[in-house]
Amino acid sequence: MLNSLQYEYVNEESIDNEFICTICQKPLDDPRCTPCDHIFCGNCITEWIQRKIHTCPTCRQPLRHQELTQANRIVRSIVGKFRVKCMACVKIDLERSDFERHMSTACPIVCLETDITCPWTGMREAFNNHVTNCSYQNLRKIFASLLAERQQLKEKASKEKVDIEKFKDEIQQLKNELKQNQIRNQNSNRNLEELEKRQKCQIDEHRNKLLQFEEQTRKLESQFDRYKKEGETLKEQQRAAVGSSQKYAMQLNNQLTQQCIENNKYQREVEHLKKQMRAQSTQNAYEIWQLKNNAIHYNADSIEYQDIILQLKQQVEQQRIRLDELRGENHANYEHNAQLVNQTDFTRGKFRKSKLENRRQFPPLAKFYVSDV
Known part of the structure; x- marks a missing residue:
């Protein structure tokens, strides 16, 4: 066929x-x-x-x-x-x-x-005669070797070409990834700058509130010192008025001592509040430092930070309420001391009146009585 x-x-x-x-x-x-x-x-x-x-x-x-x-x-x-x-x-x-x-x-x-x-x-x-005498047959092995070498070179070149194309693709992929990373970094930098600005505004606002709170605390301390001085003045006045009666003087002294104890207690409470405020301020500063270092994780930590600020506001409000209570108690003590002074003045007047009546009733003993007094 x-x-x-x-x-x-x-x-x-x-x-x-x-x-x-x-x-x-x-x-x-x-x-x-x-x-x-x-x-x-x-x-x-x-x-x-x-x-x-x-x-x-x-x-x-x-x-x-x-x-x-x-x-x-x-x-x-x-x-x-x-x-x-x-x-x-x-x-x-x-x-x-x-x-x-x-x-x-x-x-x-x-x-x-x-x-x-x-x-x-x-x-x-x-044909058969030519095949027997053909000189090109001797070149077959050389030619076959050259063809094999040529084929190997072609395969090697093809493989290298594939590797080059693959390398080009990898380079292009890396370039694309680098470009995307640059874009992401730019976006991250812009977000970080905005976050830092917002944090700075919040920190400044919080610092201003702390300064206002410290100013209020200083005013309260000044008022407390004034009340303390007034209490000491009242104490001196009470001591000066004790000569009418030893028993009554002891009662007044005990009352003043109790008042001093209460004042000291209030003072310790104020000092304790000041220490809490300083500790809270230190803690707030440390938390602010942590917030700066963890700016990248702001979205996750912002809720916690807002809770901390809310707690601080609540603590400040509680301390303000406590200070108002202390102010009210001091005012009540002041009025009580004023009543004691009035009672002392009344007792003194009554004592003087009693002395005059005794002088009238017992003239010979008046000098002795006055000297004993």
């Missing part, structure tokens, strides 16, 4: 479709007939059945390889008269049935070493 690559059909489009294989869409070659009278190329229908497709390609009737028969003589004769062109000598006007004889007798043949530039071309009768 001839190789269809050795020739090509002349005016293939003029061949009747009845002589075209429906599998390969080429003119019939070694035609085989099925029991259903459909004709195909011998190789095409054999490969079709070998693919376990046991049906006719045209009508899909069951088909086995043993049922294939050679086409009749008329079909073979028509197919054999198809005009072909020899691809070796480019001779046309050949019948396909004569092509094998043409190849063996008339068609020149080239040397097997033509791929390494052997120029010999001749008839088949002289």
Whole structure:
């Protein structure tokens, strides 16, 4: 059977479709007939059945390889008269049935070493003699080595090209990532600047509130000192008025001592509040420092910071309420002391009146009584 690559059909489009294989869409070659009278190329229908497709390609009737028969003589004769062109000598006007004889007798043949530039071309009768004496056969090994080396270089170049493309892709990816990182860093810097501004405003506001609270505390301390001095003055006045009665003087002294204890208690409470305020201020400063260092995590810590500020506000409000209570207690103590002074003045007047009455009733003892007093 001839190789269809050795020739090509002349005016293939003029061949009747009845002589075209429906599998390969080429003119019939070694035609085989099925029991259903459909004709195909011998190789095409054999490969079709070998693919376990046991049906006719045209009508899909069951088909086995043993049922294939050679086409009749008329079909073979028509197919054999198809005009072909020899691809070796480019001779046309050949019948396909004569092509094998043409190849063996008339068609020149080239040397097997033509791929390494052997120029010999001749008839088949002289081919064996040329093969025996062809000098290009000695170059086959060298040429094969060069071809292998060339192939290795091509593969290496192809691999390096792939590596270069891969490296370029990685570089481009890194560039894209770098650009994205730069954009993210710029956004982060802007967010950080805005966050620092907001924190600075909040810290300044909190510092101003602390300063106002300290100013109020100083005013309260000044008022407390004034009340303390007034209490000491009242104490001195009370001590000066004790001469009328030792018992009454002891009572007044006890009351003043109790008042001093209460005043000292209030003073200790104020000192304790001041210490709490200083400790709270230190704690606030430390928390502010932590907030600066944790600016990146501001979104997560902002709620906690707001809670701390709210607690500070509550503590300040509680301390203000406590100071108002202390102020009210001091005012009550002041009024109580004033009442004590009034009572002392009243007692003194009563004592003087009693002395005058005693002088009137007991004139001889008046001098002695006054000296004892």
